[in-house]
Amino acid sequence: MSRTHLGLPTFPQAARLSTRDEQLRANLRHATSTIRTKRATATSELSDWPQLRAAGAAIKDHTLHHLDHYLEQLETAVTTAGGTVHWAIDADDANRIITDLIHATGESEVVKVKSMATQETGLNEALTQAGITAYETDLAELIVQLDNDRPSHILVPAIHKNRTQIRDIFHTRMGAWGRPAPDDLTDTPADLAEAARLHLREKFLRTKVAISGANFMIAETGTMVVLESEGNGRMCLTLPDTLITLVGIEKTIPTWRDLEVFLQTLPRSSTAERMNPYTTTWTGTTLGDGPQTFHLVLLDNGRTDTLADTTGRQALRCIRCSACLNVCPVYERAGGHAYGTPYPGPIGAILTPQLHGTTTPLNASLPYASTLCGACYDVCPVAINIPEVLVHLRERITQGGPTTTNGTKTTIKPAKRHTTERTTMRTAAWTLNHPAAWTATQRLTTRTRALHPRRLPGKTARAWTATRDLPPVPARTFRDWWQHRDADAKDTPQ
Amino acid sequence: MTTTSRDEILRRVRQALGDQPGTTPDPTTIPRTYQTTHATRTPEQRTHLLADNLTDYRAHVHHTDTTALPTTIARLLTDHGTRSAVIPPGVPTDWLSATTGIHIHHDHGELTAHQLDTIDTVITGCALAIAETGTIVLDTSPDQGRRILTLVPDHHICIINTPTQVVDSLPQALPHLDPTHPLTWISGPSATSDIELDRVEGVHGPRTLDVILIHDNRD
Structure with a gap:
């Protein structure tokens, strides 16, 4: 407990x-x-x-x-x-x-x-x-x-x-x-x-x-x-x-x-x-x-479970210096209480979900309490790659996978709350694996660029763009430019 | 019989390390490419750096030689307004030969924390001092005594023989220290950074730290 x-x-x-x-x-x-x-x-x-x-x-x-x-x-x-x-x-x-x-x-x-x-x-x-x-x-x-x-x-x-x-x-x-x-x-x-x-x-x-x-x-x-x-x-x-x-x-x-x-x-x-x-x-x-x-x-209290994760175990190097808290832009603005556990800041965001699992909504939210800027990794005196573990834990939460709980190897299911993210990623993966589909998607995206909204519709997508701007889409795709670069060069006066 | 927590923790560790080859560990294989000291210094430079770093953390540093030591101690006691002082059993009595009018307690392990709380000053030697960090290490040898002696009184006078008791760095200090003795590492007087992460001196340990460096080969 x-x-x-x-x-x-x-x-x-x-x-x-x-x-x-x-x-x-x-x-x-x-x-x-x-x-x-x-x-x-x-x-x-x-x-x-x-x-x-x-x-x-x-x-x-x-x-x-x-x-x-x-x-x-x-x-x-x-x-x-x-x-x-x-x-x-x-x-x-x-x-x-x-x-x-x-x-x-x-x-x-x-x-x-x-x-x-x-x-x-x-x-x-x-x-x-x-x-x-x-x-x-x-x-x-x-x-x-x-x-x-x-x-x-x-x-x-x-x-x-x-x-x-x-x-x-x-x-x-x-x-x-x-x-x-x-x-x-x-x-x-x-x-x-x-x-x-x-x-x-x-x-x-x-x-x-x-x-x-x-x-x-x-x-x-x-x-x-x-x-x-x-x-x-x-x-x-x-x-x-x-x-x-x-x-x-x-x-x-x-x-x-x-x-x-x-x-x-x-x-x-x-x-x-x-x-x-x-x-x-x-x-x-x-x-x-x-x-x-x-x-x-x-x-022990979850340390052996953490040790079982070959990516996440580096969190156990921590010597509790707190340098990562002091450089973290998220910690500086949100404060330690927002993390809800004795270990706040970047180290807490990777330690707490590993020590105590990601079954509570709070613990499952902690690996997302970061911009992945990497300042924590830079200052860490035992070189814990905190961003790497954050991404690893996010993956485990959205996609599920093997983990160890109370000394027992188990498989956790994908979290329910991330269905939109998962669907988007799955669609993107399929498209990127099918060159014809990818080319068609890119062409469609560049041709309709004038019509793109600055904010995405839908509850989840809107939440994402509430704090981020959508990246602008260029007039031509890279592939398009590459294919036509010789013709472009001829058109350009020397 | 139920599994004990000990057995279960060790079982979990071994299960967790299933990806690691089960060899006998050899800590000498750990790469240590860091330096054993951060500069090559003469004994004088080493002592000078120690004095600078002690001063930087608000210890009061005094220079003297063996002959003048009793006078220096007497002056510091007077300056502090000391009425009573305690010395561990191994402190030479001639250190106090110039001190008058002050009640001296000789500790033989019987003074209680409450009694020590009424004593103004403690006078000790040390095991060694580290120049690069401005650190004094006490190892409870007879000239330093029980740990409680250098903790409860509010004023600590510590005597260091230079250059023999001064090392450059942490890597040079550790081989000289015996971990089976309780060790106290002191870098300046008691301090805290707990209010707005700013260092202020003086909480529970001795709030005044006088360090006397003995230079016997001075020209």
């Missing part, structure tokens, strides 16, 4: 509303244009960026192609180092394992480091139902949690809020969760950061259980790696007695040495820094330092 529910609007429906929100548009335009410029500067510092990018992709592909081997190696290494490894087939499985682990400690509150995996499984909601309060400690996650909102960006979940809106949320909501914001709180980022520091400190000092994700898991050593900025990660990974880390199985990398690639590419691609302020690595447990109990929960 995922957090993508049947009742959520499709991407076009949601985007129709969000693109009219001028405040949202302004906030996103400001934030994404700031980070785009900075990222370009940060990556241009490294003359070997293309080689680092290729190595990152190669390491990830290598790991995915031997994932069974590396997962077993990782499990052995973590266990040897004093950790306990759990395996979760889906979101419910993961939430149940984590809830049971927390109950076993006797605690009823946990601190959390920002984790996409727990967003994906809906862990906070599951914990609430089990009577456990989860405190988000990343600044942006805190803003989203206080406002009872949803994240809209992988790296900066509150990117849709500006400083004044954040000040207002802190003012009205912090008191209900703990230490209230000071009365004279201004909207300068430094003051807002200070308010978050004071609000969360008592929770860090008091809470006995922490939940985190991890950016990387190193199979040969069993080491977990968390990159962060604020120090909330260090607090959660160091102070509590028990640490529970939920990680997607695709976050595995083979060796310690592989970090030399990703620690160069991830910070520059995400926050556009040479290096993020804090990175923590830990291996199992260490006597007298940090949590004395460590649980690693390995999450």
Whole structure:
């Protein structure tokens, strides 16, 4: 079960509303244009960026192609180092394992480091139902949690809020969760950061259980790696007695040495820094330092189904940097909420339909949430060809075909909603395969060009031309010109 | 007996990889055409770059030698208004020989998070520093102590021996580090980019990072 529910609007429906929100548009335009410029500067510092990018992709592909081997190696290494490894087939499985682990400690509150995996499984909601309060400690996650909102960006979940809106949320909501914001709180980022520091400190000092994700898991050593900025990660990974880390199985990398690639590419691609302020690595447990109990929960939740698709599996290389969101013209205008899932933007448009299938109208609409401009592919630090996967998924939705669902190979039927598109494509294919028919069609088209409407008739065709101009038809076809080019040349004075 | 999630996930992985030949993986075959360092530098240039990059991310960089180190530390403590400081067991006592009027806690693993929250400053060494990224790595050796020490106090003074503890780049740093120790990589003081994607310093970790570079062979 995922957090993508049947009742959520499709991407076009949601985007129709969000693109009219001028405040949202302004906030996103400001934030994404700031980070785009900075990222370009940060990556241009490294003359070997293309080689680092290729190595990152190669390491990830290598790991995915031997994932069974590396997962077993990782499990052995973590266990040897004093950790306990759990395996979760889906979101419910993961939430149940984590809830049971927390109950076993006797605690009823946990601190959390920002984790996409727990967003994906809906862990906070599951914990609430089990009577456990989860405190988000990343600044942006805190803003989203206080406002009872949803994240809209992988790296900066509150990117849709500006400083004044954040000040207002802190003012009205912090008191209900703990230490209230000071009365004279201004909207300068430094003051807002200070308010978050004071609000969360008592929770860090008091809470006995922490939940985190991890950016990387190193199979040969069993080491977990968390990159962060604020120090909330260090607090959660160091102070509590028990640490529970939920990680997607695709976050595995083979060796310690592989970090030399990703620690160069991830910070520059995400926050556009040479290096993020804090990175923590830990291996199992260490006597007298940090949590004395460590649980690693390995999450599948559709990843093995994605792995089964030889074109789509490249999405599993993703290191969640969010560079593709920041350059995407569709994301910048529609905002993250329109994607309806924890993974917005170009990567979300290929990840969500693969992790959770294309049976819901929302998921089936996501591969279309793109202009295929390719900016996402250009910036991706692990060279995921997002446009290629988008087109592949569109093909699967319109034409159906083989796929894997919950570990079972199956064939999905062509979607009902794309009959006009399919009929058009089928007719075009037949015509293009029959030269006489093609010539006749072309001739008819050029001769009637004066009569062509600028907008197509019919419900589906009209929808297509509502946002596009029909291409103008030339007076002569290429074939016609080619056949008569000698005669034309003679007619032209030298 | 029902299939466990572990067995089922591994079964699904193997089924999904049906198109891949089932050979034993060899990670040394991964092409690594990137550079191990982005320039050839003298030890002085390397240290200079480290200082520049630390400063760029708002760490305060100070230069001294072993003889003057106690005076430098004493001055930084005074400037910060420190009333109490904590040192891990491996910090040489002569580092504090010029410091007076400040309560020094010697940590032997017993200080709690609440106690550390009342302590102003922590003074440590480091495992190594990386010039190209302006990064300091702590590996919990005796001169750095438990991770909690460099986390809860709001002011961190970190001492780096140059040029011996400075490497050029990430590829040069990793072979010197032991992943079985918990490692903390620090690049400037605590910061966030969460408000309008703009970096501001100072959230949960130490908000002031003083880095002292020791140059003993200076002419």
